[in-house]
Amino acid sequence: QINAQRLWDSIMETAKIGGTAKGGICRLTLTDLDRQVRDWFVAACEEAGCTVTVDEMGNIFARRPGKDNSLPPIAMGSHLDTQPTGGKFDGVLGVLSGLEVLRTLKDTGYETNAPVEVINWTNEEGSRFAPAMLASGVFAGVFTRDYADGRKDREGKTFGEELDRIGYRGTEKCGDRKLGAFFEIHIEQGPILEDEDKVIGVVTGVQGMRWYEVTVTGFESHAGTTPMHLRRDALVGAARMVEAVNKVALAHPPLAVSTVGLMEVRPNSRNILPGEVFFSVDLRHPEDEVVAAMEIEVREAIGRIAAELKLEAAIEQVWDSPAVKFDPACVGAVSTAAKENGYSHREIVSGAGHDAAYMARVAPTAMIFIPCEKGISHNEVESAEFDHVAAGANVLLRAVLEYDNR
Amino acid sequence: QINAQRLWDSIMETAKIGGTAKGGICRLTLTDLDRQVRDWFVAACEEAGCTVTVDEMGNIFARRPGKDNSLPPIAMGSHLDTQPTGGKFDGVLGVLSGLEVLRTLKDTGYETNAPVEVINWTNEEGSRFAPAMLASGVFAGVFTRDYADGRKDREGKTFGEELDRIGYRGTEKCGDRKLGAFFEIHIEQGPILEDEDKVIGVVTGVQGMRWYEVTVTGFESHAGTTPMHLRRDALVGAARMVEAVNKVALAHPPLAVSTVGLMEVRPNSRNILPGEVFFSVDLRHPEDEVVAAMEIEVREAIGRIAAELKLEAAIEQVWDSPAVKFDPACVGAVSTAAKENGYSHREIVSGAGHDAAYMARVAPTAMIFIPCEKGISHNEVESAEFDHVAAGANVLLRAVLEYDNR
Ligand SMILES: NC(=O)NCCC(=O)O
Numbered sequence: 001q002i003n004a005q006r007l008w009d010s011i012m013e014t015a016k017i018g019g020t021a022k023g024g025i026c027r028l029t030l031t032d033l034d035r036q037v038r039d040w041f042v043a044a045c046e047e048a049g050c051t052v053t054v055d056e057m058g059n060i061f062a063r064r065p066g067k068d069n070s071l072p073p074i075a076m077g078s079h080l081d082t083q084p085t086g087g088k089f090d091g092v093l094g095v096l097s098g099l100e101v102l103r104t105l106k107d108t109g110y111e112t113n114a115p116v117e118v119i120n121w122t123n124e125e126g127s128r129f130a131p132a133m134l135a136s137g138v139f140a141g142v143f144t145r146d147y148a149d150g151r152k153d154r155e156g157k158t159f160g161e162e163l164d165r166i167g168y169r170g171t172e173k174c175g176d177r178k179l180g181a182f183f184e185i186h187i188e189q190g191p192i193l194e195d196e197d198k199v200i201g202v203v204t205g206v207q208g209m210r211w212y213e214v215t216v217t218g219f220e221s222h223a224g225t226t227p228m229h230l231r232r233d234a235l236v237g238a239a240r241m242v243e244a245v246n247k248v249a250l251a252h253p254p255l256a257v258s259t260v261g262l263m264e265v266r267p268n269s270r271n272i273l274p275g276e277v278f279f280s281v282d283l284r285h286p287e288d289e290v291v292a293a294m295e296i297e298v299r300e301a302i303g304r305i306a307a308e309l310k311l312e313a314a315i316e317q318v319w320d321s322p323a324v325k326f327d328p329a330c331v332g333a334v335s336t337a338a339k340e341n342g343y344s345h346r347e348i349v350s351g352a353g354h355d356a357a358y359m360a361r362v363a364p365t366a367m368i369f370i371p372c373e374k375g376i377s378h379n380e381v382e383s384a385e386f387d388h389v390a391a392g393a394n395v396l397l398r399a400v401l402e403y404d405n406r
Numbered sequence: 407q408i409n410a411q412r413l414w415d416s417i418m419e420t421a422k423i424g425g426t427a428k429g430g431i432c433r434l435t436l437t438d439l440d441r442q443v444r445d446w447f448v449a450a451c452e453e454a455g456c457t458v459t460v461d462e463m464g465n466i467f468a469r470r471p472g473k474d475n476s477l478p479p480i481a482m483g484s485h486l487d488t489q490p491t492g493g494k495f496d497g498v499l500g501v502l503s504g505l506e507v508l509r510t511l512k513d514t515g516y517e518t519n520a521p522v523e524v525i526n527w528t529n530e531e532g533s534r535f536a537p538a539m540l541a542s543g544v545f546a547g548v549f550t551r552d553y554a555d556g557r558k559d560r561e562g563k564t565f566g567e568e569l570d571r572i573g574y575r576g577t578e579k580c581g582d583r584k585l586g587a588f589f590e591i592h593i594e595q596g597p598i599l600e601d602e603d604k605v606i607g608v609v610t611g612v613q614g615m616r617w618y619e620v621t622v623t624g625f626e627s628h629a630g631t632t633p634m635h636l637r638r639d640a641l642v643g644a645a646r647m648v649e650a651v652n653k654v655a656l657a658h659p660p661l662a663v664s665t666v667g668l669m670e671v672r673p674n675s676r677n678i679l680p681g682e683v684f685f686s687v688d689l690r691h692p693e694d695e696v697v698a699a700m701e702i703e704v705r706e707a708i709g710r711i712a713a714e715l716k717l718e719a720a721i722e723q724v725w726d727s728p729a730v731k732f733d734p735a736c737v738g739a740v741s742t743a744a745k746e747n748g749y750s751h752r753e754i755v756s757g758a759g760h761d762a763a764y765m766a767r768v769a770p771t772a773m774i775f776i777p778c779e780k781g782i783s784h785n786e787v788e789s790a791e792f793d794h795v796a797a798g799a800n801v802l803l804r805a806v807l808e809y810d811n812r
């Protein structure tokens with residue numbers, strides 16, 4: 001059994017780094033606050049007797065040796081970066097539960113067969129630098145290091161220069177490290193477990209998701225003197241496109257979701273017809289074919305609206321993360337661990353992307369979900385119960401040992 | 407006759423202060439660039455033998471004495487601030503044509519009866535600090551000094567602290583100065599004069615305009631895990647409201663215009679449903695009753711859309727500038743001046759707001775328009791012809807003398 005109070009205290013302690021007035025965290029990846037929480041994490045891992053390695057993408061690996069160190073490590077982890085208006089649990093729970101497992105092994109002197117590692121992945125959220133799960137993606141060979149280094153935030157700063165700036169560019173080549181398995185615990189970020197009063201979600205996979213960037217170009221002109229019929233207003237076009245993107249998910253009920261989360265208007269002046277609007281599109285469904293169909297519908301709608309309003313619209317796909325099925329043996333280890341601990345549980349598919357989705361490409365992988373209040377996440381009020389956090393970390397501990405004992 | 411080349415050269419010289427790669431100007435009010443162009447203007451006025459006074463709103467008055475200095479001055483002017491993507495003529499033409507008239511009077515040793523002044527009004531554009539025509543509004547008693555000082559830009563800086571910062575807070579109480587008349591020359595900013603091949607627009611008035619700020623509040627949540635039917639997406643709501651605002655003008659053809667020029671999305675992250683959207687609304691029509699009807703329709707639509715989507719929407723009116731009719735004697739002086747110079751001309755109502763609209767409340771006022779290319783304004787490609795600029799300034803000179811000789 002893990003030390004639930006110690007885990008909770010660690011979550012609350014790190015929550016102060018970037019903590020917001022509304023009780024959330026704003027700790028965007030590769031900012032000074034990200035450096036601070038990384039420093040905290042490295043110190044805590046070293047104190048727990050681990051050896052810390054940082055790879056060239058800033059991913060942090062803390063290893064506790066096993067009896068046979070020629071075996072690839074069983075890894076746990078998630079991310080310490082947050083959304084601009086993030087909560088205290090998203091990502092943090094997975095990293096600190098992994099740390100708590102290592103602390104518990106140390107306290108009890110338990111010797112695993114394989115080494116055990118806890119990992120903090122860089123830029124999981126994808127909020128500052130799109131796409132999400134960028135550094136676990138490089139680890140899994142989905143993206144190149146150069147591609148990742150060149151990703152820009154909305155101010156034009158690159159991932160690479162910001163990683164160098166905070167001093168977390170390691171030397172180990174990203175992806176060189178072989179993992180024996182990967183377990184990630186996370187809040188569900190949706191309402192299902194709470195609705196059904198289940199403590200543990202045995203995650204069988206992750207739905208498919210694609211991201212796009214759309215730039216709509218019209219013609220800037222004076223709001224008071226440009227007659228309606230002569231306007232080429234990029235925001236009127238973008239508004240219709242937002243409505244169309246929303247409709248595309250409604251046409252594939254009940255599981256499809258579609259979102260425009262980011263929009264920038266230029267020049268953004270009250271008495272100028274917007275000349276350019278930039279916005280993001282996020283499409284998701286558990287089946288890749290449905291995501292593909294949604295993409296076609298979105299492209300068609302955007303093209304049609306642009307033509308109707310004499311606007312130009314450029315659509316760029318910036319992410320395609322196909323649906324993932326996790327490893328049956330790892331999923332089985334989670335399920336057994338939940339059962340043996342006596343926690344109510346059910347199988348579940350993740351609606352959110354996770355580093356585990358990319359890890360599944362290079363190592364046997366599974367995830368553990370715990371409920372979060374009203375399913376709310378990516379919101380400063382995000383909340384999880386002490387007992388659920390404890391239960392999740394205990395399932396993580398037991399799943400790792402289960403897998404280690406096979 | 408004014409010196410057309412000297413006027414053109416002055417326009418091109420000041421256009422370098424904040425000049426953009428696309429040939430426009432970005433010289434937002436009360437920035438360092440605004441200070442630079444003010445310094446240039448003050449020096450040029452002093453060189454032309456004028457006495458310069460700055461009032462407490464940063465309005466700059468340069469006076470050339472007349473034969474009878476107990477008479478209130480005949481004033482000319484406009485503004486040197488620009489939109490973020492403004493052109494070289496909007497506002498600048500009016501100030502520098504006034505300066506050119508004073509230079510011409512000096513060159514020829516012409517003595518007017520009344521003193522003649524050229525004025526640079528602070529924050530005409532309303533882009534950085536809403537509403538537009540703020541400091542001429544204080545001069546005319548429409549706004550108080552405290553109200554103006556407290557206006558905030560989108561970063562939260564106030565008009566008052568920025569005016570102090572650039573060192574253009576004068577001591578004269580704003581509005582204390584009595585004006586005998588006010589003449590403003592401006593580019594039309596619309597297509598009518600060019601379409602009809604007229605050189606001079608004799609402006610008889612300004613249409614009514616109102617500005618609003620709308621804040622739509624929904625609930626931030628995860629783009630991947632929040633089912634469509636549980637969403638309270640503020641951007642989906644705002645998108646429908648943009649469409650509704652656009653339709654309101656279309657319902658009052660052909661003269662009504664309505665625009666959403668500024669929009670900010672929060673937290674503006676690709677995988678978060680927007681929790682809050684802030685946007686501006688600009689409604690205009692030559693008849694105040696139609697503007698009032700449009701306001702009712704916009705409020706109704708925003709309320710209905712918010713209710714449909716379980717969002718909250720707060721609407722605040724931030725500006726109401728009723729339709730203006732200019733002084734018949736001043737309009738007559740412009741018309742006579744156009745005729746005597748042999749320029750083709752027509753009467754016209756301004757679609758844009760101008761400092762003259764507020765001056766009309768405290769002094770006999772009129773305006774002179776010249777064509778601009780394709781009617782384009784509030785755009786870096788804004789352009790006017792040398793001959794039209796010369797014609798406009800000659801009409802200004804003659805209208806002032808005409809009025810002075812009554
Ligand atoms: N877990 C999580 O919120 N990840 C961010 C990537 C996504 O948008 O799903």
Ligand SMILES: NC(=O)NCCC(=O)O
Nearest residue numbers: 224271530531538758759
């Ligand atoms: N002339 C001009 O563009 N003034 C700005 C105020 C307005 O929006 O009409």
